[in-house]
Amino acid sequence: MYTASELKKGLRIKIDNDPYILTEFNFVKPGKGQALYRCKLKNMLNGNQFERTFRSVDTFETADLREKKMQYLYKEEGKYCFMDNETYEQIYLTEEQMDDAKNFLMDNIEAEILLFEDKAIGISLPNFVDLIVTEAEPWAKGDTVSGATKPVKVQTGYTIQVPTFVNEGEKIRVDTRTGEYMTRVKG
Amino acid sequence: MDESIADENFILARKRDALQLRASLIQNIRLFFINNNFLEIETPVRIPAPAPEEHIEALPSGDWFLQTSPELCLKRLLAAGYPQIFQISKCFRAGERGKLHLPEFTMLEWYVTGFDYQQLMNQCEEMIISVANDLGFAHGLVCQARQINLASPWERVTVQEAFEKYAPATLAEALSKDNFDEILVEHIEPNLGIAQPTFLYDYPAQLGALARLKQSDKSTAERFELYIGGLELANGFSELTDAQEQRQRFVRAQKLRAQKGYAAYPLPEKFLSALENLPASAGIALGIDRLAMLFTGAASIDDVVPFPPETL
Numbered sequence: 427m428y429t430a431s432e433l434k435k436g437l438r439i440k441i442d443n444d445p446y447i448l449t450e451f452n453f454v455k456p457g458k459g460q461a462l463y464r465c466k467l468k469n470m471l472n473g474n475q476f477e478r479t480f481r482s483v484d485t486f487e488t489a490d491l492r493e494k495k496m497q498y499l500y501k502e503e504g505k506y507c508f509m510d511n512e513t514y515e516q517i518y519l520t521e522e523q524m525d526d527a528k529n530f531l532m533d534n535i536e537a538e539i540l541l542f543e544d545k546a547i548g549i550s551l552p553n554f555v556d557l558i559v560t561e562a563e564p565w566a567k568g569d570t571v572s573g574a575t576k577p578v579k580v581q582t583g584y585t586i587q588v589p590t591f592v593n594e595g596e597k598i599r600v601d602t603r604t605g606e607y608m609t610r611v612k613g
Numbered sequence: 614m615d616e617s618i619a620d621e622n623f624i625l626a627r628k629r630d631a632l633q634l635r636a637s638l639i640q641n642i643r644l645f646f647i648n649n650n651f652l653e654i655e656t657p658v659r660i661p662a663p664a665p666e667e668h669i670e671a672l673p674s675g676d677w678f679l680q681t682s683p684e685l686c687l688k689r690l691l692a693a694g695y696p697q698i699f700q701i702s703k704c705f706r707a708g709e710r711g712k713l714h715l716p717e718f719t720m721l722e723w724y725v726t727g728f729d730y731q732q733l734m735n736q737c738e739e740m741i742i743s744v745a746n747d748l749g750f751a752h753g754l755v756c757q758a759r760q761i762n763l764a765s766p767w768e769r770v771t772v773q774e775a776f777e778k779y780a781p782a783t784l785a786e787a788l789s790k791d792n793f794d795e796i797l798v799e800h801i802e803p804n805l806g807i808a809q810p811t812f813l814y815d816y817p818a819q820l821g822a823l824a825r826l827k828q829s830d831k832s833t834a835e836r837f838e839l840y841i842g843g844l845e846l847a848n849g850f851s852e853l854t855d856a857q858e859q860r861q862r863f864v865r866a867q868k869l870r871a872q873k874g875y876a877a878y879p880l881p882e883k884f885l886s887a888l889e890n891l892p893a894s895a896g897i898a899l900g901i902d903r904l905a906m907l908f909t910g911a912a913s914i915d916d917v918v919p920f921p922p923e924t925l
Contacts, residue, residue: 431708453711456802457838458820459794461708462670479795481909573626588621609620 430463430480436603438489445470445489445542493538508539517546529584530555530602553601557581562594569582617795631917635814635905643749645740647734651697656686658751660880664867666822670707679705685884690722691894692887699723709754714912724896730835733895756842771815779804803881805840813838824850849897856888
């Protein structure tokens with residue numbers, strides 16, 4: 427059970443027997459008025475979206491979702507195939523169900539496949555993944571505090587904005603929920 | 614360089630222009646008030662008794678509280694015969710955190726003896742236009758790729774008119790169904806201050822805890838809010854000078870707070886006594902961080918302060 431003030435972007439709740447994910451969450455409070463929580467919710471089964479405003483006193487059921495570790499095998503005809511390495515069971519996710527996760531999908535990576543009532547409905551990557559920068563413009567030395575960014579390509583083919591001091595071949599940590607650069611990682 | 618320091622420097626470097634503009638903004642606001650014969654005041658940040666309001670939570674500080682606004686102390690000065698005063702200070706409100714909220718934020722308040730809320734709206738308009746000119750924004754502001762014209766006179770819309778114009782329900786319906794706040798944030802606020810700044814004024818009496826009621830209509834408080842680019846910037850009103858009426862309102866707010874399990878504050882007795890001598894006056898509170906957001910085009914309040922709480 428959650429109260430509205432505990433909601434945040436990415437949280438999964440159950441409304442009318444369907445699982446929903448919060449795609450946007452904003453705290454608002456009109457002058458002298460009460461705290462309100464403006465949310466955009468996406469139905470995790472059919473992708474339908476809607477906006478709703480909640481009050482602090484509103485409560486929400488936790489969505490009964492299960493995650494299962496599976497290995498990414500291949501992509502075929504727009505479907506992504508994953509396998510459970512213990513039972514050899516295979517499941518498929520559509521491009522839509524993959525959502526932004528496809529930007530961070532490395533070969534043979536183990537990911538948590540999301541099951542709602544034992545049906546695969548989505549994928550959940552670790553919040554942070556470390557990716558190698560495969561294409562980057564060289565860094566103009568000395569420019570450590572300019573605040574400027576540049577686009578680089580990482581090993582999955584995804585293009586991301588990073589500070590100018592990041593070089594090709596370096597490993598960077600990316601927040602898979604926002605798709606944003608976090609920090610450089612050693613090794 | 615250590616990775617985390619490089620990243621912190623990167624974030625702070627990106628804020629350099631915004632922080633510079635914020636500093637100029639505050640300097641110019643201060644100059645405006647000094648040039649208009651206002652006295653700058655510093656009231657204590659730690660106080661024993663914040664105004665009991667239904668939806669504002671003070672942070673405890675020892676046995677006392679951190680101010681949610683300098684309002685009560687500033688009005689004691691007004692009552693003591695200081696006719697024009699202003700203050701720029703940190704205020705604290707528990708649980709307020711979002712794109713437009715920091716639990717610790719910077720507030721400008723000013724009070725004018727002899728003014729009512731209409732005159733204060735004029736002065737608020739004059740102050741922001743003057744500061745905008747000083748900062749090189751004479752032609753207006755750009756908010757979400759749209760030009761906002763700052764030329765006087767600004768739009769003035771009553772709360773009742775705003776409901777008729779933008780909302781799916783009337784003001785009376787919203788009040789009886791208890792969804793005034795929801796309709797305000799969903800349907801009305803996004804339409805306010807878009808082409809030019811908008812004053813939303815004449816609030817239902819129960820939404821102006823310290824405001825005077827209209828002589829001609831006791832169901833309406835002489836209160837206004839300023840919106841620019843859909844952003845709520847300032848709240849002002851003609852001051853309630855009836856100590857007995859103010860006490861009743863505070864006691865009512867205390868009861869509502871108790872019902873919801875919120876912390877009990879002692880009644881601000883010294884303020885209530887001073888209110889006996891409060892001359893007709895008007896006062897306004899303006900969020901400096903939000904005004905800085907407008908001038909810098911920031912999408913989040915985090916962009917106009919160096920250290921949001923999560924970075925400490």
